[in-house]
Amino acid sequence: MADEAPFQFLHNEMIQYIYKTAENGETENGRNITKLETMGFRVGQGLIERLTKDTARYKDELDVMKFICKDFWTCVFKKQIDNLRTNHQGIYVLQDNKFRLLSQMSAGKQYLDQAPKYLAFTCGLVRGGLSNLGVKSIVTAEVSVMPACKFQVMIQKV
Amino acid sequence: MSRQSNRTTDSKKMNSELFTLTYGALVTQLCKDYENDEEVNKQLDKMGYNIGVRLIEDFLARSSIGRCQDFRETADVIAKVAFKMYLGITPSVTNWSPAGDEFSLILENNPLVDFVELPDNHSTLIYSNLLCGVLRGALEMVQMAVDVKFAQDTLRGDNVTEIRMKFIKRIEENLPAGDE
Secondary structure, three states, rough: OOOOOHHHHHHHHHHHHHHOOOOOOHHHHHHHHHHHHHHHHHHHHHHHHOOOOOOOOOOOOOHHHHHHHHHHHHHHOOOOOOOOEEEEOOEEEEEEEEOOOOOOOOOOOOOOHHHHHHHHHHHHHHHHHHHHHOOEEEEEEEEEOOOOEEEEEEEEOO | HHHHHHHHHHHHHHHHHHHHHHHHHHHHHHHHHOHHHHHHHHHHHHHHHHHHHHHHHHHHHHHOOOOOOOHHHHHHHHHHHHHHHOOOOOEEOOOOOOOOOOEEEOOOOOHHHHHOOHHHHHHHOOOOOHHHHHHHHHOOOOEEEOOOOOEEEEHHHOOOOEEEEEEEEEOOOOOOOOOO
């Protein structure tokens, strides 16, 4: 869809910019990932406010996660999360078998070490969205075979 | 269900909001990194250029538009096809120079600046400068050197947003030395 393209191009360019302007090479990797994640957080907060303007309150955590997997993911990536698993104790794993931001990059193990850069923004997006729905969390991502990836959400009990 | 149909029209708008919000986060980060607005403007232009050189291929693949015969046709394609495709708006093409090498794109509303206000200490920031870079980069890949700048900006108090595009020259394709 043509309206996905601007965001994807902008996202890739942002990652290039953050990495290019970092002073050191390898040692700054963590800082850059954090910067991207923080940007995603702000965007996620704003986006979820717009998206849930007219919807009813969510019954519980699981409802919130289901919303993220269906409506939020569809809005941002034009597809739903393929698999949601939970241990019912605050840990949720969202699996996307064909993650839009990685599908153009590789279909296997090539460039696997570059993948975390491209997931940081989305982790922040999810964390920001959850935060404005009243759920404090830590979101991480892992990739073993592109373009499938798993986002792990750890709910923080305040 | 009426709720369903709300969702489909909303999702198109939401996607442009995702882009708008992401762009806002980017500009905020740039303002933090660089002390003065000129640097930010330059950086936005550079990033836009990098996006433009890739976007043109995406555009040509999706639209299967052939080569434009002249600058007027280029202007129409940019306004009516490209802007519509990627940003969902159709700017109007006006203010042609007598020589036919300069024109303006008038945007009634600029999706990039939804929810945006410029604070007083950033009065020289050209917030949407990325667009200039994108247009410049994309046209360079189709052998046109152009100069793109903002003539009017709603964020700085004008009524409309006006992008002025000037044709500089046709870029000759350089064959590597040694080819016939």
